[in-house]
Amino acid sequence: MPLADALSYVPGLMTRPAEPDADRAALVRLVEWCGRYSPWIAPDPPAENGGAGITIEITGCAHLWGGEAVLAADLSRRLARPHGAGDGISHRIAIAGTLGAAWALARFAAAAGEPAIPPPERLREALAPLPVEALRLDPATAAGLHRVGLTRIGDLYPMPRAALARRFGDEVARRLDQAAGAAPEPLSPLGEAPTRRVRLSFAEPIADPADLAAATERLAGDLTGWLAREGVGARRLDLGFHRVDGRVEHIRLGTARPSRDPAHLADLLQARLDTIDPGLGVEDMILAAYTVETLGAEQADVLNLGLAPPLVGESQGTGLRTLAPLIDRLGAQLGHQALARLEARESHLPERASAPAAIAESQKILPLPPSAGGDGRVRGIGEKQRPHPPIAGAMGPSLSRNAGEGFKPPRPVRLFRPPEPIEAFWLLPDDPPFRFAWRRRRHLVARADGPERIAEEWWRPDAAGAAPIVRAEAIRDYYRVEDAEGRRFWLFRAGLPGHDPPPRWYLHGVFA
Amino acid sequence: MPGAVALAALRSQIRRIERPAAGLHGVLPFGAAALDRALPQGGLALGAVHEILGQGGDEEDGAAAAGFAAGILARLGRFPVLWCLKRPDLYGPGLAANGLDPARLVLVSESRDERLLWAVEEGLRTGHGAGLAAVVGEIGALPMVASRRLQLAAERSGVTALLLRRWRSGAEAAAERGRPSAAVTRWRVSSLPAAAVVDERGAGEPGIGRPRWRVELLRCRGGRPGSWEVEAADATGHVCISAELADRPAAPRQTYPSPLRRAG
Numbered sequence: 001m002p003l004a005d006a007l008s009y010v011p012g013l014m015t016r017p018a019e020p021d022a023d024r025a026a027l028v029r030l031v032e033w034c035g036r037y038s039p040w041i042a043p044d045p046p047a048e049n050g051g052a053g054i055t056i057e058i059t060g061c062a063h064l065w066g067g068e069a070v071l072a073a074d075l076s077r078r079l080a081r082p083h084g085a086g087d088g089i090s091h092r093i094a095i096a097g098t099l100g101a102a103w104a105l106a107r108f109a110a111a112a113g114e115p116a117i118p119p120p121e122r123l124r125e126a127l128a129p130l131p132v133e134a135l136r137l138d139p140a141t142a143a144g145l146h147r148v149g150l151t152r153i154g155d156l157y158p159m160p161r162a163a164l165a166r167r168f169g170d171e172v173a174r175r176l177d178q179a180a181g182a183a184p185e186p187l188s189p190l191g192e193a194p195t196r197r198v199r200l201s202f203a204e205p206i207a208d209p210a211d212l213a214a215a216t217e218r219l220a221g222d223l224t225g226w227l228a229r230e231g232v233g234a235r236r237l238d239l240g241f242h243r244v245d246g247r248v249e250h251i252r253l254g255t256a257r258p259s260r261d262p263a264h265l266a267d268l269l270q271a272r273l274d275t276i277d278p279g280l281g282v283e284d285m286i287l288a289a290y291t292v293e294t295l296g297a298e299q300a301d302v303l304n305l306g307l308a309p310p311l312v313g314e315s316q317g318t319g320l321r322t323l324a325p326l327i328d329r330l331g332a333q334l335g336h337q338a339l340a341r342l343e344a345r346e347s348h349l350p351e352r353a354s355a356p357a358a359i360a361e362s363q364k365i366l367p368l369p370p371s372a373g374g375d376g377r378v379r380g381i382g383e384k385q386r387p388h389p390p391i392a393g394a395m396g397p398s399l400s401r402n403a404g405e406g407f408k409p410p411r412p413v414r415l416f417r418p419p420e421p422i423e424a425f426w427l428l429p430d431d432p433p434f435r436f437a438w439r440r441r442r443h444l445v446a447r448a449d450g451p452e453r454i455a456e457e458w459w460r461p462d463a464a465g466a467a468p469i470v471r472a473e474a475i476r477d478y479y480r481v482e483d484a485e486g487r488r489f490w491l492f493r494a495g496l497p498g499h500d501p502p503p504r505w506y507l508h509g510v511f512a
Numbered sequence: 513m514p515g516a517v518a519l520a521a522l523r524s525q526i527r528r529i530e531r532p533a534a535g536l537h538g539v540l541p542f543g544a545a546a547l548d549r550a551l552p553q554g555g556l557a558l559g560a561v562h563e564i565l566g567q568g569g570d571e572e573d574g575a576a577a578a579g580f581a582a583g584i585l586a587r588l589g590r591f592p593v594l595w596c597l598k599r600p601d602l603y604g605p606g607l608a609a610n611g612l613d614p615a616r617l618v619l620v621s622e623s624r625d626e627r628l629l630w631a632v633e634e635g636l637r638t639g640h641g642a643g644l645a646a647v648v649g650e651i652g653a654l655p656m657v658a659s660r661r662l663q664l665a666a667e668r669s670g671v672t673a674l675l676l677r678r679w680r681s682g683a684e685a686a687a688e689r690g691r692p693s694a695a696v697t698r699w700r701v702s703s704l705p706a707a708a709v710v711d712e713r714g715a716g717e718p719g720i721g722r723p724r725w726r727v728e729l730l731r732c733r734g735g736r737p738g739s740w741e742v743e744a745a746d747a748t749g750h751v752c753i754s755a756e757l758a759d760r761p762a763a764p765r766q767t768y769p770s771p772l773r774r775a776g
Contacts, residue, residue, distance in 0.1 A: 342604040342614040354604035413606035486703040512579020
């Protein structure tokens with residue numbers, strides 16, 4: 001009814017503007033809080049003929065609370081507690097064997113304070129007295145059923161399916177089957193479902209950091225014990241703190257290698273405890289493992305880099321341990337994207353030949369073999385040595401003389417990504433520059449080596465996936481130049497001299 | 513001779529009092545006699561903090577310093593190295609030219625100095641158990657307190673720390689480079705013009721030969737500061753004093769004829 005009519009019926013009516021987004025967000029927060037019962041939780045958005053709700057799949061969880069009725073009572077009690085600014089949340093609870101039946105019973109059978117928990121064998125009888133709207137049908141279909149006199153679900157049971165389908169479509173039969181359990185209806189949980197979960201509930205909410213740390217250790221011990229029995233190690237963990245006011249805080253962690261060392265995991269989690277605000281108190285802590293990988297007993301101690309500390313005169317009675325715990329600690333504090341290895345790849349382009357690759361993506365921390373690809377520079381097609389021009393200072397004899405002997409051209413210690421544009425002045429188009437300006441400083445070139453030609457890799461498709469052609473500006477001639485003070489730089493000319501547009505000069509790196 | 517034995521015992525006692533923890537973990541000699549002579553116990557102290565600075569434009573890029581560090585790390589063994597830096601401009605093949613296998617590195621990128629120092633300290637504290645050979649940190653601002661903590665952590669665990677000082681601007685460099693620190697040695701490495709290229713007949717040719725550095729030992733606890741011109745670290749990580757220019761002795765002291773004359 002319109003607001004004006006409502007106000008005329010009840011003059012003292014309190015009104016607020018609707019905030020559907022805030023309502024949705026609040027519903028999601030409540031759903032997250034219900035994660036203390038089970039990780040399979042999903043919100044039910046408000047429908048035409050039923051209010052907003054939450055679905056929790058408690059298969060296999062009810063025994064932890066002493067039965068379904070006790071679980072319902074516990075949920076009811078906690079929801080009725082004053083939360084935040086409100087007086088508690090009014091609610092109705094139903095527990096049934098199928099999602100459809102639970103939905104229907106919660107909205108049309110249960111009453112506040114009286115959860116509807118029919119015994120499983122009496123599900124059909126429990127559903128029979130409910131109106132057909134309880135089947136989650138759209139209003140037109142429900143109205144159509146009413147018009148022909150089918151007002152209760154029980155009226156639909158004896159009707160022939162074919163007739164129903166012909167008149168009202170497949171929807172009615174499908175919803176009926178879902179409610180009765182003849183058709184499957186899985187729950188799509190909110191967020192990822194963890195593979196293993198341990199929970200610690202406190203009789204009194206705790207907020208002291210020392211208590212939280214002790215509880216973290218206990219949870220880590222429980223989870224790792226479970227993982228050890230199964231022979232797996234955790235890669236991703238989530239520690240959830242359920243506060244008394246209904247909010248949930250999380251610590252999310254990843255490890256470089258699967259781990260089930262309780263001390264190590266507890267350390268990583270405790271290092272981030274200061275990011276958690278316990279508010280008025282935490283009543284549940286739930287540690288969930290999302291990704292696990294097999295980790296045999298002997299692997300738990302494996303050396304991944306084959307090491308002994310190189311100290312002189314130290315006898316190593318202590319066992320050799322791996323680099324992974326240190327990497328985990330650094331990653332937990334600085335973010336796992338901050339850690340990388342220098343990976344060598346087969347590529348002519350220097351910036352691709354050796355680039356930092358985040359450790360989180362790589363599966364193992366093994367050293368790359370020192371041979372092929374170790375320096376990242378493989379001679380092959382696409383590189384040409386220009387003939388020795390008769391101009392002094394232009395060409396390094398070392399390059400021409402040793403070409404083809406597995407010679408590795410020199411590479412700088414620092415490489416700028418992307419290359420920095422410079423202003424270069426040259427005498428002849430094929431020459432290295434005699435002067436260049438970089439970062440507003442002028443450098444006079446005393447000696448130069450080069451050129452070394454590196455062309456684009458024409459066998460790689462470009463970003464658009466089109467057939468690649470080698471563009472003139474993608475051809476680089478690299479020069480190693482030394483300025484008057486002795487600093488050595490790696491410059492290149494992008495593009496061929498004499499072409500239009502004129503080639504540009506860049507500084508790619510600095511040599512040691 | 514009992515006198516000599518007593519003298520040696522006294523010397524070692526004094527050394528222990530002066531630097532209670534120095535030299536506990538051994539030394540890494542450079543293999544160049546002039547450099548090793550200037551360092552206490554004939555080499556770079558392991559399990560300690562060493563600073564390496566650049567000169568001029570290299571204070572911003574840190575290329576020569578990185579090459580010098582790579583040479584040292586190459587000779588420390590085959591074990592992994594934690595390299596903490598602010599700008600991801602380290603290039604593997606260039607390090608390989610100075611002897612360091614880039615597969616040994618674990619890079620930590622962090623833009624803030626305090627967190628970078630924390631990562632270096634974490635590597636020093638636990639690096640021994642993890643099997644780290646050394647930790648390298650490219651640090652801009654290094655307060656004295658932080659450097660002392662790093663030195664203590666290095667002494668306790670035996671992991672060597674090389675701090676490459678890199679600054680973003682000349683002004684920051686001018687302010688920071690004079691600041692004292694608790695590092696055991698402080699070096700400055702700058703690039704020098706490379707050796708000339710000679711062909712088989714001995715004639716000079718255009719091009720750039722073996723690169724050269726000026727390596728200066730600015731501060732050394734228990735050693736003698738000095739300056740040397742060396743050939744840059746080769747593929748085994750060794751530097752060697754340039755053949756033409758040996759270790760330059762200190763400038764000769766001016767002697768004036770003494771007004772006092774010996775009788776007779």
